[in-house]
Amino acid sequence: MDDDPIKEWILTEGKVTKITGTSSIGVGCINAAQRYETDAGSFFVKTNRHIGPAMFEGEALGLKAMYDTKLICVPLPYKVGSLPTGGSFIIMEFIRFGRSGGDQSALGRKLAEMHKAAKSDKGYGFYVENTIGSTPQINTWTADWIEFYSKHRLGYQLELISQQFGDSAIYEKCQQLIENIHPLFEGAVIEPCLLHGDLWSGNISSDTNGDPVILDPACYYGHNEAEFGMSRCAGFGGAFYNSYFEVMPKNQALRRGGTCISSTTT
Structure with a gap:
C-alpha cells in the first residue's frame, strides 16, 4: 500500500475489499479534502501537510460527542493519524450533501x-x-x-x-x-x-x-x-x-x- 496509512486503514478496518477511486473535494485555507470510493461505500478524508494529529484528534472528539447525542446529523469520525511525509489525516463518514445549506x-x-x-x-x-x-x-x-x-x-x-x-x-x-x-x-x-x-x-x-x-x-x-x-x-x-x-x-x-x-x- 506504499506506506499510505489512509488506504491501509480503509482496507483493513473499513470493512471493504477494494478502493475503487479517489477524488479531490477541495482545498480550504487549512486542510485538503478527498473522497475515497470503495466497493462498500465512500469515506471522507481530510489531510493537513503541516499540522500534527492533535488538531484532528480534537475535531474527532468533538464530532463524536455531537454524534452520540443522536439529535443532529454530524459525520462519524473513524480514524486520526500521522502522514509519513509529515502532517496528519482524519477519516470519517461520507455524507452526501444536498443542494442547499438546509432548513x-x-x-x-x-x-x-x-x-x-x-x-x-x-x-x-x-x-x-x-x-x-x-x-x-x-x-x-x-x-x-x-x-x-x-x-x-x-x-x-x-x-x-x-x-x-x-x-x-x-x-x-x-x-x-x-x-x-x-x-x-x-x-x-x-x-x-x-x-x-x-x-x-x-x-x-x-x-x-x-x-x-x-x-x-x-x-x-x-x-x-x-x-x-x-x-x-x-x-x-x-x-x-x-x-x-x-x-x-x-x-x-x-x-x-x-x-x-x-x-x-x-
Whole structure:
C-alpha cells in the first residue's frame, strides 16, 4: 500500500475489499479534502501537510460527542493519524450533501435540542485542547462560566493579538472590559452545554433529505448563547433563532444587560 496509512486503514478496518477511486473535494485555507470510493461505500478524508494529529484528534472528539447525542446529523469520525511525509489525516463518514445549506428552522431546533440535552458535570471546557480553524483553543475545565469565558476565550484571544501586534494601549482597554463583564451576567442561569463552537455558514450543509448537517467543530461545553457569535456573523436568519428559542428560551438576565455578550472570539 506504499506506506499510505489512509488506504491501509480503509482496507483493513473499513470493512471493504477494494478502493475503487479517489477524488479531490477541495482545498480550504487549512486542510485538503478527498473522497475515497470503495466497493462498500465512500469515506471522507481530510489531510493537513503541516499540522500534527492533535488538531484532528480534537475535531474527532468533538464530532463524536455531537454524534452520540443522536439529535443532529454530524459525520462519524473513524480514524486520526500521522502522514509519513509529515502532517496528519482524519477519516470519517461520507455524507452526501444536498443542494442547499438546509432548513434554518430545523437547524435552530436541532441545535437547541442538543444544547438542552448534552450537559457536562465537569464544568466549562472540554476533554482536550482543540483548535478553531488553526488557532489553539484552551479548554481547561473551569467551574465558573465567567471565569472560563474571561480567561480562556476573551483573555486568550487578547494575548494572541497582543503578541502579534504589540499594542499595549489596546491590550489595557480590552483587559479592563474583560474585568468588568460580571454585571452583564448578573442573575443569569447558565449551564455548560455542548457547543459546536465554530457555527458559521461554511460549516453547515444538508443531506439529500434536506436535513441539516454540521461539521468542522471546535467543541467545548459552555453557555449556550456563546454559539451565536459566529452564527450572527454568518447571516443566520430569523427562522433559525425563532426555532432555537422555542426550545431554549432566551436568558432574560443577559438581555437586561443592554448588550450582546454571546459572541465567540475567533
